[in-house]
Amino acid sequence: MNTQDYIKMDETYGAHNYHPLPVVISKAEGVKVWDPEGREYYDFLSAYSAVNQGHRHPKIIDALIEQAGRCTLTSRAFHNDVMGVYLKKLCEYTGFDVALPMNTGAEAVETALKIARRWGVEKKGIENGKQEIICVKENFHGRTITIVSMSTDEVARVNYGPYTPGFVIVDYNDAKAIEDAITENTCAVIIEPIQGEAGVYVPDEGYLACVRSICTNHNVLMIDDEIQTGFCRTGKKFAVDHENVKPDLMTLGKALGGGVIPVSAVVGTKEVMEIFTPGSHGSTFGGYPIACAVAKASLEVLEDEHLAENAQELGKIFREELSTVKSDKVVQVRGKGLLNAVVFEEGFEAYDVCLALKEKGVLAKQTHGHIIRFAPPLVITKEELMDAIKIIKGVLEAL
Ligand SMILES: Cc1ncc(COP(=O)(O)O)c(C=O)c1O
Numbered sequence: 001m002n003t004q005d006y007i008k009m010d011e012t013y014g015a016h017n018y019h020p021l022p023v024v025i026s027k028a029e030g031v032k033v034w035d036p037e038g039r040e041y042y043d044f045l046s047a048y049s050a051v052n053q054g055h056r057h058p059k060i061i062d063a064l065i066e067q068a069g070r071c072t073l074t075s076r077a078f079h080n081d082v083m084g085v086y087l088k089k090l091c092e093y094t095g096f097d098v099a100l101p102m103n104t105g106a107e108a109v110e111t112a113l114k115i116a117r118r119w120g121v122e123k124k125g126i127e128n129g130k131q132e133i134i135c136v137k138e139n140f141h142g143r144t145i146t147i148v149s150m151s152t153d154e155v156a157r158v159n160y161g162p163y164t165p166g167f168v169i170v171d172y173n174d175a176k177a178i179e180d181a182i183t184e185n186t187c188a189v190i191i192e193p194i195q196g197e198a199g200v201y202v203p204d205e206g207y208l209a210c211v212r213s214i215c216t217n218h219n220v221l222m223i224d225d226e227i228q229t230g231f232c233r234t235g236k237k238f239a240v241d242h243e244n245v246k247p248d249l250m251t252l253g254k255a256l257g258g259g260v261i262p263v264s265a266v267v268g269t270k271e272v273m274e275i276f277t278p279g280s281h282g283s284t285f286g287g288y289p290i291a292c293a294v295a296k297a298s299l300e301v302l303e304d305e306h307l308a309e310n311a312q313e314l315g316k317i318f319r320e321e322l323s324t325v326k327s328d329k330v331v332q333v334r335g336k337g338l339l340n341a342v343v344f345e346e347g348f349e350a351y352d353v354c355l356a357l358k359e360k361g362v363l364a365k366q367t368h369g370h371i372i373r374f375a376p377p378l379v380i381t382k383e384e385l386m387d388a389i390k391i392i393k394g395v396l397e398a399l
Contacts, residue, residue, distance in 0.1 A: 051259030105253030106142030120187025140197030235312030235337030258298030
């Protein structure tokens with residue numbers, strides 16, 4: 001079968017909830033992927049930042065195979081000999097006391113919302129059913145009914161009612177709007193430290209620190225969604241580290257699974273996490289031995305290979321180089337570390353640029369029509385980056 005055959009099968013038998021580029025990936029290694037015809041591409045999406053450690057990192061694959069040869073699934077009805085070791089590593093890596101393992105990003109967000117609501121009742125004294133959580137416009141936290149109830153993206157929301165109540169939506173990058181929205185029933189604020197899906201919106205310096213102090217002053221939990229920005233993507237372990245902010249809860253996912261399997265978690269302080277009691281939350285697969293072995297290895301790779309430093313250094317080069325592009329179609333180049341975006345004029349079809357990039361050997365995807373996100377695996381070398389930049393510049397300058 002060739003590329004066209006595979007695409008036709010997807011379109012025939014798969015629900016049409018995505019509009020992928022017409023490329024089929026059949027092999028992947030490091031920062032590169034190949035299609036069935038053997039054409040080579042740089043991966044500048046990294047599965048929405050889930051492949052920070054590069055495709056099929058040998059250390060992560062070894063951990064997967066070793067664990068698969070011993071024990072794959074236990075459920076939480078019993079203990080296993082991997083989960084505790086992994087959660088200790090995760091707590092040390094993040095600087096939090098306690099972690100709760102889940103599978104996908106959306107599940108981690110749901111978990112954090114549940115923690116916040118319950119904490120609101122049990123620790124803050126809010127009447128059950130009255131809890132409010134503040135979120136911001138253009139957020140992206142996942143796809144469940146409750147999470148799309150927070151969304152302002154009509155495409156993601158339309159016709160999924162009735163929506164989950166209890167969310168108050170304010171402008172992003174406006175700390176005062178958060179403070180003004182706080183009532184005696186507010187239990188939490190949930191934000192992305194950089195809005196990835198919205199088009200890599202980096203808030204003003206000081207915003208996150210300001211949100212932190214507002215939450216502290218009003219006894220409201222700060223939930224920091226680092227599912228896309230975490231694990232070295234922005235040049236620090238977590239994007240809040242740029243402002244030395246310590247949230248109360250962090251949601252983690254994507255690169256925690258090293259681009260191999262879905263692994264997510266919520267980390268928090270003991271005082272907050274102790275609101276869970278047996279039976280109050282759970283997941284059949286959360287904390288399963290394979291996930292724990294893979295996630296532990298994924299964290300070790302981030303540290304051993306200094307991927308935060310690499311993202312910081314190469315991200316700077318990427319933005320410097322792309323801001324010299326001679327094209328009147330490009331309005332802005334922005335981002336942090338290796339999470340960057342090229343913004344075109346409103347109404348411009350960035351999908352066509354992605355098609356042209358694909359023809360030249362770079363895979364990237366538009367978000368919101370006129371923005372392209374560029375987020376290669378963090379193991380990319382300077383030589384590989386410069387090679388890809390040459391291709392990207394060539395395509396942009398030919399527009
Ligand atoms: C910030 C953020 N939160 C949550 C999610 C949802 O993660 P998942 O797709 O694994 O459910 C995403 C996915 O893009 C994300 O970017």
